Amino acid sequence: MYHIYSINYKKEGQVINTFTFDVTFYPGKKKRMIVPQQYYKHFHSINTIDYGPYKTTVECLAHQKNNHTIYISSPLKSTINLSSNKQLSLYVHGNTCVIPLTFGVFLAGFQKDQFPLGNRTKLFEQMSKAGEKLGFQTIFFGYQHVLQNKRKINGFYFQHNEWKRDIFDFPTVVYNRIPNRKIEHHPEVMQVMEIIRLEATIFNDSFFNKWEIYDNLMKNPSCSYLLPDTILHPSKQKVMQLLTHHPIYIKPIHGSRGDGIVKCQKLSTGEIECHFYQNDKPKINRYTDEESLFTQLFPNGLKGYVVQEEIPLLKKGKSAIDFRVHTNKNHKNSWEVTLIGAKFAGKGSLTTHVQRGGSIHVVEELFPKSQADRMTSKLAKTAVHLANAIEKSIFHPIGEIGFDLGMDQEGKVWLFEANAKPGFSIFDHPRLEIKASEVFSHLYKYAFYLHNMRLNKAL
Template sequence: MKALLAIKCKEDLLEDQIVLPEMLNEYQIDSIAFGTYQIHCVATYNSGHHLWISQKLFDQLLLPYEGKIHVFVHEKTLHLGPLIGIFTAGFTSSILRPIGERSVFFSKLLATERKVGAYMFLFGANHINWEEGTMVGYLFTESGWCKKTLPFPHVVYDRLPNRRTERHRLLSSTRERIQKEYAIPWFNPGFFDKWDIHQKLRIEERIVPYLPETINTVSIQTIEEYLAKHPFVYLKPKNGSLGFGVYKIIYNREDELYYVRYKNEHFVNKLLRFSNLEPLLSHVFKNKELSSYLVQQGIPLLKKDDSFIDFRVHTNKNEKGEWQVSALAAKLSGKGSITTHANSGGIIKTIPEIFEEEQEQKTVIEKLNVASLLISNAIDTHLPGFIGEIGFDFGIDKDNKVWLFEANSKPGRSIFYHPKLRNEDILTRKLSIEYAVYLTEKTIKHPEGVFT
């Protein structure tokens, strides 16, 4: 049983008393739980729609504040939640900006909790008291950021900022311990590996047509073979993000020269010319490992105003644990750039801003929706763990065929800078919390089965 109730603390109740709406009388509740804390209680009932809790129980459960929250009933226990812990790194000593530049994003995310009915807090590996079974969490309230001691959460939402941080021994051991010792679901764990995703998606026949030809062996021979079949190729880092380390190689058959476009370490777009591939690769991989790259077929994309277009699609799981498309936008490449990323001068546009005809807009949206939901379910099937959101980069070629360029487990949010995508921005945050509600209910009812 699940319901949304307003929780209120009442001082004139007996120390172990709670007052529930009459509709819950049949469940014979004798204990109340919040996160990993569970306490005996005496339940009484009235005709209202509030949950009244004694001051002592409110304090013992470490409830952060009054407000609307979901309640779940299982085996005579009333569970309040979800209590969602957002695991990240990079904390500062400032309570005004506890997570540095990312504090603004997290404040928006946590401010969404009351629209759904949840408690959310930020925490890092050093905020855990393993002996007491508590965490010092950062909450965002109407008065700004504050710190409060809380029980271990129902679920953990992984928002580690990058791959290097994720590999840190303390952070990885914290994740393992929370999952193994406390059986707490940890969703969106880990960054995707491009080659691993490509290999797993190739298993699905319906998805193969969306995949550019790709190989994880970078050599003069493989590049030559790809250039013989395709107008250009990309060299991409298997674990790259934001377009860093991507190289576009073009062979001009008339002058028999190879051209390479890329962004250097100073974020300047470069175009270099070579008479053959050997010096090109020597230049490109001067301080890089060939084994960390893959070769991918280049796709001649649709263009607008001399800029090529690709598309970002966000998918999220909802309160039923089902995938839905939550945001869709177009991205135009910056001048001289091989990617559409904002840090390379890329520009965000809505679909109507790219396609003038209404029917064309509908066709593009439908194609991208079908592709993204199909691939979301495939990734979810073939990868371990709980995946709650994915960001896709798609292209559409001159024959209106859709291609998958990349899937991101921790998608960037640059598309939401566009003023007409504000509702999508809110929806993606809201759905992340709704998925946590879904995981919480599953964990409460099937504490062992949720992992199978």
């Protein structure tokens, strides 16, 4: 049955009346929408229609058959990629008819002050604005905001430049932005994740297992040459053998932000020099006795670690450079590169992570334009190829991957890490910060694809 109600959609501070109709599609030859005569006064002036990333002209007519059905022509349905909805909600703003969408962001770390998401608040405001331009309202929520008995969310949303809170139905699509593995495995978070999976389509469901990603890519002849030699659960003897040939990195397969990484190299004196973090501060130890090394740095053994050869990377001055390449799915379910940044390791740091003192740069800052263009083109092509390969081994929807890529002095690209939850610190650079809206808009474009797939019962 037809109903009209006011919900949280606003334009320029005004509450927008949202109409919900039953939908009937008809063949037709023109992009037309035919609404009940009783409500034509709300629609008579529209000449365009917006649905997610799609916008097109439309002719609006009236019918007198009933007061609860809207008729959509096949050309209009096809042009805006409208799913086979049985009902359709929409609102009118000026001369435009908008089919509104909701987008959920599952988070942790909410606070009680005016910035509910702490130092991430401004970025999530920017995300919400990017979604609004595509007709989405964004709901930010944690496990504690899910009303399990009612299957609703008491979530936050950003509107008219202020944060508000309300109770919402579950959106059809949820973006998992849980910030770390410890929280991801919290029992209450895991319980709510099961509810979300039932009520919505969730993408970037969990952090990657680094070894599984590496192992799958090693089995792919088109990708294996991009990977440094890596060994899972190395023995002490294997570590010592590798050290006689080149420096190595020992990494936990479930680590992030550089946690647990140890760089080892054998000095001309025969000592083994190890760089690592202790209480978030860089440390350097030298060992003459290998047993002391393993006892102190790996008291529980090397199970759950990988050992990886060090690649001689391009340098600027004395600093090695690697690259963050951000890839996103679009509304056509295809991968695109949305951002490329260069990273230097901080003084005394063994990684380029910003949280560890690394610095961010635009590639064009570091190299002449022609060289920078060649490098970014090669990095982008490699990242899209890797994203397509990784996706084949992931059994849930994935809409973004952040790649840490290196380039050696001969120009060969290497993959160091693929991240299902790429950090936002890359936006700390002012020339990369302006790319944030483009990155965020792709989240909504992919959500639009998943939304339609869900309504068409393909997911």
